Amino acid sequence: MAKSCKLQASESMDHGPSGKLQAIIWPDSFDIKDYESMKVKDAIKITGSMTRTKKMPGLSYSLPAWECITGKKLRAVKGSVCSGCYALKGNYTRYPAIKAAQYYRLASLMEPSWIPAMVAQVKRQKWFRWHDAGDIQSAKHLTNIFEVCKQTPSTKHWLPTREARFLSLMDPAIVPANLIIRLSGHMVDGKNATWWPWTSSVSTKTKTCPAKDQGNRCLDCRACWSRNISNVVYPKH
Numbered sequence: 427m428a429k430s431c432k433l434q435a436s437e438s439m440d441h442g443p444s445g446k447l448q449a450i451i452w453p454d455s456f457d458i459k460d461y462e463s464m465k466v467k468d469a470i471k472i473t474g475s476m477t478r479t480k481k482m483p484g485l486s487y488s489l490p491a492w493e494c495i496t497g498k499k500l501r502a503v504k505g506s507v508c509s510g511c512y513a514l515k516g517n518y519t520r521y522p523a524i525k526a527a528q529y530y531r532l533a534s535l536m537e538p539s540w541i542p543a544m545v546a547q548v549k550r551q552k553w554f555r556w557h558d559a560g561d562i563q564s565a566k567h568l569t570n571i572f573e574v575c576k577q578t579p580s581t582k583h584w585l586p587t588r589e590a591r592f593l594s595l596m597d598p599a600i601v602p603a604n605l606i607i608r609l610s611g612h613m614v615d616g617k618n619a620t621w622w623p624w625t626s627s628v629s630t631k632t633k634t635c636p637a638k639d640q641g642n643r644c645l646d647c648r649a650c651w652s653r654n655i656s657n658v659v660y661p662k663h
């Protein structure tokens with residue numbers, strides 16, 4: 427590992443001004459080739475493990491929903507999509523190991539080799555879903571995700587988020603071509619944002635996601651990953 431990485435790591439171990447964890451600032455000298463031989467089992471020790479669900483066609487990744495910046499506020503809002511958040515109940519609370527693993531991943535955002543360790547695990551996946559629980563923690567966290575996407579060009583990435591703050595100052599053109607960021611609507615049956623090209627919403631009246639009709643599986647649907655589909659509507663559970 428390059429010495430400059432270690433320096434950056436020690437510099438970035440603090441919480442940011444907002445009190446939120448700030449992801450590592452990756453050094454300019456970063457070269458993925460230095461890490462090509464990283465084994466998946468070693469990568470998992472750095473980032474924590476991924477999830478393979480029956481529903482999705484590839485691996486998923488989760489962070490603790492307790493730490494969602496916007497979600498934390500929305501949970502108190504009646505009628506919001508976060509008010510009955512699935513990631514704060516069921517298996518997420520029944521099994522302490524799941525919560526512990528999510529917090530391990532959260533802490534790993536500060537690891538100097540987070541990007542290559544994620545690349546080592548994701549690069550053989552055709553489809554990858556970021557944040558089936560949890561959300562973006564900082565602008566640097568998002569740009570580090572961009573770097574993982576750039577270094578895994580054969581993988582299609584889908585990143586749902588409620589953190590408009592990190593997208594509002596960004597030109598969608600800088601999003602890597604193999605990544606779609608869907609901005610999720612805040613309210614059930616609410617309006618979608620019009621300033622970002624890809625969104626998702628939750629409705630009590632309609633749906634475009636077919637999973638419910640096909641055993642809660644995506645099967646051959648890849649709508650969430652498609653830039654040709656501007657909005658995906660999920661049914662309210």
Ligand code: SF4
Binds near residue numbers: 635636637645648
């Ligand atoms: S819209 Fe398609 S890809 Fe997205 S969750 Fe539903 S079934 Fe899966």
